[in-house]
Amino acid sequence: MGFIAIQIGLILFAYLIGSIPNGLWIGKVFLKIDLREHGSKNIGASNALRVMGLKLGILTFALDALKGALPIIIVRILKTTIELTTNIVIFDQPYDYEIIFGVVAVIGHTFPLFNHFKGGKAVASSAGIVLSLTPIAGILCILTYIIVVILTKYASLGSTFAALTVFVAALIEFWLRDILLEQLFVLIVYTLMILFIFYRHRENYKRLLKGTENKMSFTKKKA
Numbered sequence: 001m002g003f004i005a006i007q008i009g010l011i012l013f014a015y016l017i018g019s020i021p022n023g024l025w026i027g028k029v030f031l032k033i034d035l036r037e038h039g040s041k042n043i044g045a046s047n048a049l050r051v052m053g054l055k056l057g058i059l060t061f062a063l064d065a066l067k068g069a070l071p072i073i074i075v076r077i078l079k080t081t082i083e084l085t086t087n088i089v090i091f092d093q094p095y096d097y098e099i100i101f102g103v104v105a106v107i108g109h110t111f112p113l114f115n116h117f118k119g120g121k122a123v124a125s126s127a128g129i130v131l132s133l134t135p136i137a138g139i140l141c142i143l144t145y146i147i148v149v150i151l152t153k154y155a156s157l158g159s160t161f162a163a164l165t166v167f168v169a170a171l172i173e174f175w176l177r178d179i180l181l182e183q184l185f186v187l188i189v190y191t192l193m194i195l196f197i198f199y200r201h202r203e204n205y206k207r208l209l210k211g212t213e214n215k216m217s218f219t220k221k222k223a
Contacts, residue, residue: 006078014071014101018108018125021115022063023048026056040214044120046155050216061124067109068128071101099189102129106193110200121200123159126193130166133186137169153215156204163194 023043027035031052035043039051045064049057075098109125111117123145131138144165149158170190174180180187207213 010071010075010078010101011104013074014104015108016113017070018067018105018110019112019114019119020063020067021112021119022067023060023120024115026060026063027052030056042120043115043118045124046121046159046216050155050214061127064109064120064124065128065131067105068102068125069132070128071105072098072129072132075101099129099133099186102132103189103193105129121159122193122197123162126166126197127162129193130170130190134166134170134173136173137166140169141166149216153217154208154213155216156201156208156213159197159201163197166190167194 021043023035023045026048027033027038033051035041035048035051039047041047045057045061048060052060079098106122106125106129108119110119110122112119127138127141130141141162145158145162148161149155152158167187167190170183170187171180174183174187204213
């Protein structure tokens with residue numbers, strides 16, 4: 001029963017961490033602006049980059065990514081500590097159980113308690129999960145986003161190709177390491193995360209087809 005309480009507590013913690021609206025408070029603290037009133041009016045890292053400039057955009061991305069990674073890191077440390085000190089296995093599932101807590105943080109990021117359940121599009125927080133579980137895929141994901149955005153000036157396209165890169169890179173990594181079956185659950189969750197990111201960008205895709213999608217200009221909003 002005690003371990004069940006710990007797991008429930010960790011799930012609530014992950015959701016609350018995910019709910020922190022980094023883009024919102026960064027805009028108010030550094031530039032005295034409300035990010036919800038500028039650009040696409042989204043509080044995620046892409047709009048932060050578009051509205052607040054490169055430095056604050058990167059800061060927003062890093063903190064949003066940390067939201068996805070931190071619950072996984074904490075669960076990993078807690079799991080190792082308890083099992084080493086008590087010889088009791090608290091997470092005995094045959095797959096990487098940690099990813100579930102990262103996904104809860106992504107849900108918090110997307111539907112944040114602290115911003116009327118209106119959050120980002122799950123890209124940066126999902127990148128945090130990928131970086132913590134499959135670092136190579138995570139790095140390739142970020143590089144893909146940067147390259148696509150530089151070439152096209154469309155954050156939505158950058159996010160789309162970055163998400164696809166995660167799936168391909170993780171699949172190749174698991175296959176080369178001969179752990180595809182052992183990590184199948186992670187790959188399934190990655191797939192669901194990617195589909196969710198696509199769903200969150202559905203309006204962007206419509207604007208892309210119409211030629212009305214907002215482009216990145218990397219200009220900084222003046223206070």
